[in-house]
Amino acid sequence: xxxxxxxxxxxxxxxxxxxxxxxxxxxxxxxxxxxxxxxxxxxxxxxxxxxxxxxxxxxxxxxxxxxxxxxxxxxxxxxxxxxxxxxxxxxxxxxxxxxxxxxxxxxxxxxxxxxxxxxxxxxxxxxxxxxxxxxxxxxxxxxxxxxxxxxxxxxxxxxxxxxxxxxxxxxxxxxxxxxxxxxxxxxxxxxxxxxxxxxxxxxxxxxxxxxxxxxxxxxxxxxxxxxxxxxxxxxxxxxxxxxxxxxxxxxxxxxxxxxxxxxxxxxxxxxxxxxxxxxxxxxxxxxxxxxxxxxxxxxxxxxxxxxxxxxxxxxxxxxxxxxx
Amino acid sequence: xxxxxxxxxxxxxxxxxxxxxxxxxxxxxxxxxxxxxxxxxxxxxxxxxxxxxxxxxxxxxxxxxxxxxxxxxxxxxxxxxxxxxxxxxxxxxxxxxxxxxxxxxxxxxxxxxxxxxxxxxxxxxxxxxxxxxxxxxxxxxxxxxxxxxxxxxxxxxxxxxxxxxxxxxxxxxxxxxxxxxxxxxxxxxxxxxxxxxxxxxxxxxxxxxxxxxxxxxxxxxxxxxxxxxxxxxxxxxxxxxxxxxxxxxxxxxxxxxxxxxxxxxxxxxxxxxxxxxxxxxxxxxxxxxxxxxxxxxxxxxxxxxxxxxxxxxxxxxxxxxxxxxxxxxxxxxxxxxxxxxxxxxxxxxxxxxxxxxxxxxxxxxxxxxxxxxxxxxxxxxxxxxxxxxxxxxxxxxxxxxxxxxxxxxxxxxxxxxxxxxxxxxxxxxxxxxxxxxxxxxxxxxxxxxxxxxxxxxxxxxxxxxxxxxxxxxxxxxxxxxxxxxxxxxxxxxxxxxxxxxxxxxxxxxxxxxxxx
Numbered sequence: 046x047x048x049x050x051x052x053x054x055x056x057x058x059x060x061x062x063x064x065x066x067x068x069x070x071x072x073x074x075x076x077x078x079x080x081x082x083x084x085x086x087x088x089x090x091x092x093x094x095x096x097x098x099x100x101x102x103x104x105x106x107x108x109x110x111x112x113x114x115x116x117x118x119x120x121x122x123x124x125x126x127x128x129x130x131x132x133x134x135x136x137x138x139x140x141x142x143x144x145x146x147x148x149x150x151x152x153x154x155x156x157x158x159x160x161x162x163x164x165x166x167x168x169x170x171x172x173x174x175x176x177x178x179x180x181x182x183x184x185x186x187x188x189x190x191x192x193x194x195x196x197x198x199x200x201x202x203x204x205x206x207x208x209x210x211x212x213x214x215x216x217x218x219x220x221x222x223x224x225x226x227x228x229x230x231x232x233x234x235x236x237x238x239x240x241x242x243x244x245x246x247x248x249x250x251x252x253x254x255x256x257x258x259x260x261x262x263x264x265x266x267x268x269x270x271x272x273x274x275x276x277x278x279x280x281x282x283x284x285x286x287x288x289x290x291x292x293x294x295x296x297x298x299x300x301x302x303x304x305x306x307x308x309x310x311x312x313x314x315x316x317x318x319x320x321x322x323x324x325x326x327x328x329x330x331x332x333x334x335x336x337x338x339x340x341x342x343x344x345x346x347x348x349x350x351x352x353x354x355x356x357x358x359x360x361x362x363x364x365x366x367x368x369x
Numbered sequence: 370x371x372x373x374x375x376x377x378x379x380x381x382x383x384x385x386x387x388x389x390x391x392x393x394x395x396x397x398x399x400x401x402x403x404x405x406x407x408x409x410x411x412x413x414x415x416x417x418x419x420x421x422x423x424x425x426x427x428x429x430x431x432x433x434x435x436x437x438x439x440x441x442x443x444x445x446x447x448x449x450x451x452x453x454x455x456x457x458x459x460x461x462x463x464x465x466x467x468x469x470x471x472x473x474x475x476x477x478x479x480x481x482x483x484x485x486x487x488x489x490x491x492x493x494x495x496x497x498x499x500x501x502x503x504x505x506x507x508x509x510x511x512x513x514x515x516x517x518x519x520x521x522x523x524x525x526x527x528x529x530x531x532x533x534x535x536x537x538x539x540x541x542x543x544x545x546x547x548x549x550x551x552x553x554x555x556x557x558x559x560x561x562x563x564x565x566x567x568x569x570x571x572x573x574x575x576x577x578x579x580x581x582x583x584x585x586x587x588x589x590x591x592x593x594x595x596x597x598x599x600x601x602x603x604x605x606x607x608x609x610x611x612x613x614x615x616x617x618x619x620x621x622x623x624x625x626x627x628x629x630x631x632x633x634x635x636x637x638x639x640x641x642x643x644x645x646x647x648x649x650x651x652x653x654x655x656x657x658x659x660x661x662x663x664x665x666x667x668x669x670x671x672x673x674x675x676x677x678x679x680x681x682x683x684x685x686x687x688x689x690x691x692x693x694x695x696x697x698x699x700x701x702x703x704x705x706x707x708x709x710x711x712x713x714x715x716x717x718x719x720x721x722x723x724x725x726x727x728x729x730x731x732x733x734x735x736x737x738x739x740x741x742x743x744x745x746x747x748x749x750x751x752x753x754x755x756x757x758x759x760x761x762x763x764x765x766x767x768x769x770x771x772x773x774x775x776x777x778x779x780x781x782x783x784x785x786x787x788x789x790x791x792x793x794x795x796x797x798x799x800x801x802x803x804x805x806x807x808x809x810x811x812x813x814x815x816x817x818x819x820x821x822x823x824x825x826x827x828x829x830x831x832x833x834x835x836x837x838x839x840x841x842x843x844x845x846x847x848x849x850x851x852x853x854x855x856x857x858x859x860x861x862x863x864x865x866x867x868x869x870x871x872x873x874x875x876x877x878x879x880x881x882x883x884x885x
Binding site for chain 1: 406408409411414416488491493494495497498499502503548549552553567568569570589590591592593595596599600602603605765767768771772774775776806807808
């Protein structure tokens with residue numbers, strides 16, 4: 046196992062290198078970003094001075110290699126907009142997004158599994174039809190539209206949930222302020238309901254269908270028929286025999302889900318004015334705040350790589366046939 | 370079952386605890402919903418309007434500009450300008466203090482200017498980038514405790530107004546702070562101080578002096594327009610900026626808020642890029658002829674664009690100066706497509722067999738101005754109606770259009786808005802102060818305009834200056850490089866509980882705003 050982990054860590058360095066290179070090139074495609082950081086009345090001399098101060102006058106490969114050399118030393122540069130350390134800004138926004146993503150993932154999994162199981166058990170009945178219709182709707186409707194509709198209905202018309210905003214839980218927790226963190230927790234969850242559901246709806250729908258398919262396959266197996274023949278009650282057959290094996294592809298999907306949700310929060314964070322990393326990166330791309338984008342790419346890559354590793358380890362634990 | 374009941378009870382209790390999230394703001398607090406994030410409180414790096422609106426409550430200025438364009442004393446009580454127009458001596462009021470408790474003196478004022486100019490600091494905000502470039506700022510010096518002298522490179526008729534945009538901050542505190550610290554710890558002398566800043570979420574200001582009606586102002590960052598509107602209608606915010614035209618009816622139909630529509634000062638125009646590089650492009654040669662440009666002035670139905678797409682009867686433009694300061698003898702070009710066709714025929718661009726006179730590219734950035742995409746498409750259609758074949762090229766604003774614009778490489782037709790003011794026609798005219806000015810995106814170089822700037826500088830009286838201005842504006846009206854459109858209206862959503870009055874210059878100053 047340790048060899049496997051070491052090998053994956055070495056591979057991850059290559060991955061991080063690759064994503065920083067791709068994001069760097071992508072950000073440079075739009076041309077010289079200097080103009081976004083000078084006044085429209087700036088003279089040519091002033092523009093040249095700013096270009097030099099920001100390092101944009103150097104050849105692209107020099108800019109990139111300098112950046113890599115600094116990253117190795119733990120220096121991620123200063124945000125061009127905020128004029129503060131880019132990594133600090135990114136890490137400041139990350140807890141909010143993690144809260145949203147954990148909420149969304151928990152909601153998606155907690156509902157997807159029973160919905161998928163029920164759909165499989167009542168296959169061909171209106172229960173199955175209803176669940177699959179909702180699932181199809183969930184996979185078809187754009188997240189931003191769902192978010193806006195939820196704001197109008199649940200937020201504005203009914204007044205059940207806050208329309209926008211965020212109350213931090215993770216940030217004070219990480220700072221050691223446990224009293225504030227746990228005092229905030231009910232409000233944090235309250236503010237997470239609508240954006241969390243908007244983010245997770247697609248995932249919930251997809252996973253419900255996946256669980257249904259997986260369960261249907263397993264329920265048709267001989268050992269399930271044998272378990273029923275032995276006189277075991279249906280709950281034991283489903284939970285202890287069928288679901289245990291139907292679980293395997295779902296674990297893979299769930300493991301990747303976090304990374305997928307992390308990438309999908311941009312629009313939802315904007316709709317709900319949620320101050321997370323998705324919105325931060327979106328603004329940074331628009332403003333060509335290259336250090337912030339690069340720092341965010343590194344952070345998200347590390348998170349994704351770590352999750353993939355955990356999924357593989359868990360999978361190996363669940364399925365003894367899988368060898369690392 | 371017991372677990373289910375417990376969870377239900379806990380959930381209900383949690384919801385009850387959280388219902389304060391939906392409450393109207395307290396009576397001593399004003400809540401404003403902004404569309405764009407705030408990035409810094411370093412006074413010399415502030416450049417966005419939203420950022421500046423907040424900062425103005427924290428920092429005082431020597432003079433200030435009212436919503437009607439009047440320039441009046443603020444931190445300073447008096448201004449003397451030297452005979453040669455190079456030295457501006459401001460006398461500060463007595464008893465001024467900074468938020469750190471120190472007295473605010475002329476030394477702080479001089480420090481403010483010199484610090485912003487110092488290239489070692491690398492500031493790129495409105496003060497060094499726009500104000501100093503525009504006025505030719507050289508240096509600032511404290512003559513005594515209360516008098517500060519600002520020295521310019523040359524006489525400048527709009528310096529007094531532009532200097533009013535510089536945020537005076539406090540030397541003692543800023544000398545101790547690093548650049549990073551200064552960005553998040555503003556120390557000014559305004560009636561409010563920064564109480565907290567949750568990046569990406571909200572800024573909270575607290576009252577520390579006068580004039581300030583409300584104890585607290587909360588500026589919430591709500592980028593999505595429909596979310597801002599929902600928050601206003603729900604009663605969670607008092608004022609929102611940048612209301613989209615399609616949401617005006619929803620706000621006005623609510624019992625809780627209404628839309629204040631105000632004629633703004635931003636000049637919206639279609640520019641003709643007259644550079645040599647564009648002459649060779651399709652349509653680029655045609656627009657070199659002032660007669661063609663004049664013909665196109667009649668081709669666009671500006672009132673209909675305003676009414677249908679902006680939900681407002683905009684002030685029409687006759688040039689680049691806001692109507693209150695414009696040449697009163699000039700009237701907006703009427704919508705007259707027959708006249709446009711006649712003039713295009715006379716200019717030597719008749720319709721070909723396929724009905725086309727010439728093809729031309731029309732570039733624009735998306736999502737920057739009010740309903741800009743539809744306005745551009747409407748303008749393109751009007752031009753097509755008089756025989757042009759228009760290739761619309763809409764681009765992402767920040768990272769695609771702006772770099773091209775700043776290189777003065779958009780066109781041959783391009784859509785743009787330029788912020789204006791009411792306090793002087795010259796402020797609006799300085800977009801084209803020099804042929805090679807960064808804001809002369811059209812590369813226009815008519816000497817009947819550019820040579821007159823010397824005359825303006827040498828004019829002995831305001832009346833003499835006015836005559837020159839009117840002559841220049843006539844040239845611009847007839848043969849200029851802009852297709853004159855409108856001054857962009859601004860829409861603010863305002864809760865019925867507050868007595869906010871919107872300004873035409875996009876500034877949101879809340880010193881005198883309180884509850885009704």
